Amino acid sequence: MSPRPALRRIVLLDDFGDAARHAADWSGLPVEIMQDHLQDTALHERLRDADAVVLIRERTALTADLLAALPGLKLVVTTGMRNRVLDLAACDDHGIAVCGTSSEPSPTVELTWGLILALARRIPQQEQLLRQGGWQQGAGLGLAGATLGVAGLGRIGAGVAAIGQAFGMTLLAWSPNMTAEKAEAAGATLASKEALFRRSDVVTLHLGLGPATRGIVGAAELGAMRPGALLVNTARGPLVEQSALIAALESGQLGGAAIDTHEPEPMAPDDPIRTAPNTILTPHLGYVTQQNFRLYFEGAVEALRAWNAGTTLPRPLNAAARD
Structure with missing residues (x-):
């Protein structure tokens, strides 16, 4: 496996309830946890120089157009194993690896x-x-x-x-x-x-x-x-x-x-x-429990650390994550 450049800026989007920082050990990772919700130009500006993005379920869409405008993006971690608003084909086109996390029904x-x-x-x-x-x-x-x-x-x-x-x-x-x-x-x-x-x-x-x-x-x-x-x-x-x-x-x-x-x-x-x-x-509470958030964010940390260590990425969701 070829060496990977270390992640210099990780953006975790849409953490409305400030749950992520308490649900996993992010130490040593350059992660910025965002509690607001942005779209369009504001979203692009926030992600412009990000190396990695962590998505909480389907709160923010990563479309083909947005991904094409983020040439520095290397890794996306989506909580859970399916995300209908994340364009996996476009991620492959741009060589962006995508990983999922465990979750409970x-x-x-x-x-x-x-x-x-x-x-x-x-x-x-x-x-x-x-x-x-x-x-x-x-x-x-x-x-x-x-x-x-x-x-x-x-x-x-x-x-x-x-x-x-x-x-x-x-x-x-x-x-x-x-x-x-x-x-x-x-x-x-x-x-x-x-x-x-x-x-x-x-x-x-x-x-x-x-x-x-x-x-x-x-x-x-x-x-x-x-x-x-x-x-x-x-x-x-x-x-x-x-x-x-x-x-x-x-x-x-x-x-x-x-x-x-x-x-x-x-x-x-x-x-x-x-x-x-x-x-x-109710404000989309279906998956929102302390136990599920631990699975989500511990899984995200695992993927981010694996990237930095140059080891096999856990729970790959596209070809770029399997290379």
Whole structure:
């Protein structure tokens, strides 16, 4: 392996909660930890003379145009092993090595169930009412015997389904490529997309985002849901057509929605979902746990130190990292 020049400037982007510096030992590494979020010219200026960039999930996109304007960039470390806003082909074109890190699906599974329970039992509304001097109003949805529709049965969706079984729920599953065997292995029954939305009391989304799934939940799907049914999205915000979602909430067709992922992120101050009724909104907390951050940032440090030591890069994601 040919010698590598030592990294002189490492930029870690978008550490909104100042988590990175406490989650790993960065000693000896020339890392600058940034807590703000920049785009366009400001982002280019920040990265102009960086040798390495550390990305926290998909908070900032590294596009082909941006990568072409950063001739000094040698290494990108993305937390996790997939990043849809990082152009791996362009990294290869420019000889930029890309590494990933380990991560756990359990934090998003846990948050999904926190949101389902909060929606079903109207916990935020009841808590606020109590603080205002009131007492219980209305009745929540019991989950035992209710139907849970799981859209997507990857690691996270399968974990959510397992907990649904423990609650005594009937499970339906659907995705564009779902098989009856995969659904059955998760304790669910394969359903069509229309049937999943029509028959479920709670629908939870765990699909990847791409051209085929952007807006895959729209007015037709929301209109097919049982009156008062609940929608939870801890996958990707653009899976759901926001205007159709807001209309379904305002009409009362949808009993409530809990949304953890948004576009853009951070959410714009005037985003209309902020004022939609019967919503629980969280700022993309699915993966945000102390344990996951340790995996992320210890993995990033491992890759950065391996680069400086001239040793094999861990968890390579492109050809340039394997050379």
